[in-house]
Amino acid sequence: MAREHFDGIAQDYDDQEKVDRARQIAEAVRAAVPLTGRERVLEYGAGTGLVAQALQGAVGQLTLADSSSGMRQVAEEKVAVGSLPEGTRVWDLDLTDPDVKLPDEAFDLAVSSLVLHHIPDLAPVLTGLHRLLAPGGHLAVADLDSDDGRFHTHLHDFDGHDGFDRQSLARQLRAAGFTDVTVEDCTTLVKHGEVFPVFLAVARR
Numbered sequence: 001m002a003r004e005h006f007d008g009i010a011q012d013y014d015d016q017e018k019v020d021r022a023r024q025i026a027e028a029v030r031a032a033v034p035l036t037g038r039e040r041v042l043e044y045g046a047g048t049g050l051v052a053q054a055l056q057g058a059v060g061q062l063t064l065a066d067s068s069s070g071m072r073q074v075a076e077e078k079v080a081v082g083s084l085p086e087g088t089r090v091w092d093l094d095l096t097d098p099d100v101k102l103p104d105e106a107f108d109l110a111v112s113s114l115v116l117h118h119i120p121d122l123a124p125v126l127t128g129l130h131r132l133l134a135p136g137g138h139l140a141v142a143d144l145d146s147d148d149g150r151f152h153t154h155l156h157d158f159d160g161h162d163g164f165d166r167q168s169l170a171r172q173l174r175a176a177g178f179t180d181v182t183v184e185d186c187t188t189l190v191k192h193g194e195v196f197p198v199f200l201a202v203a204r205r
């Protein structure tokens with residue numbers, strides 16, 4: 001989906017429902033991944049950083065990556081005013097770009113929340129996240145279950161996934177090199193008066 005879409009909604013993105021959902025996703029990540037408080041965390045497709053905000057205190061340094069300059073600007077403003085911890089980095093990173101240069105860094109935990117369904121070809125993103133994790137590091141992906149197109153019915157230029165079949169996503173994670181893949185119920189999202197389930201997939205490099 002076009003970066004311009006996310007640039008356009010960034011300033012008004014945060015609301016109580018998204019804050020609450022981000023907290024539930026962060027709680028599910030904390031329940032699924034053993035954390036010491038020192039983890040180097042990459043949130044990929046971080047948007048305004050709501051999940052990172054909910055994880056702060058439970059992990060170490062946060063790095064927020066997003067392809068939308070509008071979203072990055074809101075995240076940077078949060079760092080500036082202290083809503084995200086000092087030292088939080090905000091990166092322009094799009095792993096679908098065939099010319100992308102992977103940062104020479106290693107993370108202990110990579111998180112992505114409601115991002116992957118926007119990305120038609122997952123392979124370069126899953127492979128890129130695998131390479132960015134230290135051996136033994138965890139990936140946590142929160143996303144929508146298959147919905148027959150009902151969730152994005154209002155977006156006429158939507159070219160992503162109508163949610164995911166859990167087994168199929170697990171196979172794609174294994175194909176990218178991940179092991180110990182689990183997928184559990186996580187939270188829900190209400191749109192057009194309908195409740196959509198959100199799962200959390202966790203895997204290890």
Ligand SMILES: C[S@@+](CC[C@H](N)C(=O)[O-])C[C@H]1O[C@@H](n2cnc3c(N)ncnc32)[C@H](O)[C@@H]1O
Pocket residue numbers: 003006018022044045046047048049050051065066067068071093094095096112113114115118119
């Ligand atoms: C629905 S928003 C979710 C934001 C945030 N993760 C949350 O849960 O509140 C999807 C985000 O993914 C980002 N995104 C979409 N495609 C991307 C890509 N190829 N690389 C990096 N970020 C991407 C968008 O810019 C947007 O900020």
